[in-house]
Amino acid sequence: MVKGVCELLWLKRLMGALGFPTQDTIKLYCDNQSAIKIAENSVQYDRTKHIEIDRNFIYEKLEEKIIEVLYVKTTEQLADVLTKAV
Numbered sequence: 571m572v573k574g575v576c577e578l579l580w581l582k583r584l585m586g587a588l589g590f591p592t593q594d595t596i597k598l599y600c601d602n603q604s605a606i607k608i609a610e611n612s613v614q615y616d617r618t619k620h621i622e623i624d625r626n627f628i629y630e631k632l633e634e635k636i637i638e639v640l641y642v643k644t645t646e647q648l649a650d651v652l653t654k655a656v
């Protein structure tokens with residue numbers, strides 16, 4: 571999710587630089603409900619784990635309404651076409 575958010579922020583800046591600034595909230599589709607709940611800070615987890623920095627980064631972008639994370643079923647996750655070998 572963090573890599574995806576970084577890519578989205580980069581694209582948002584690029585679009586702005588090209589003359590297409592957007593204030594719209596960017597939708598990030600994720601097929602892992604546990605990861606979504608951790609990102610939204612709605613579940614407890616072991617805070618000593620390395621994911622704390624990543625979680626904070628995503629949570630900050632959610633709070634700023636720069637991104638919103640939506641659940642998508644694994645079978646409908648279009649990003650897999652780009653990331654998983656056929």
Ligand SMILES: *[C@@H]1O[C@H](CO)[C@@H](O)[C@H](O)[C@H]1NC(C)=O
Pocket residue numbers: 602603604605608
């Ligand atoms: C879903 O997210 C949780 C929390 O980050 C992680 O532990 C788990 O491995 C993930 N599941 C899959 C299938 O990627």
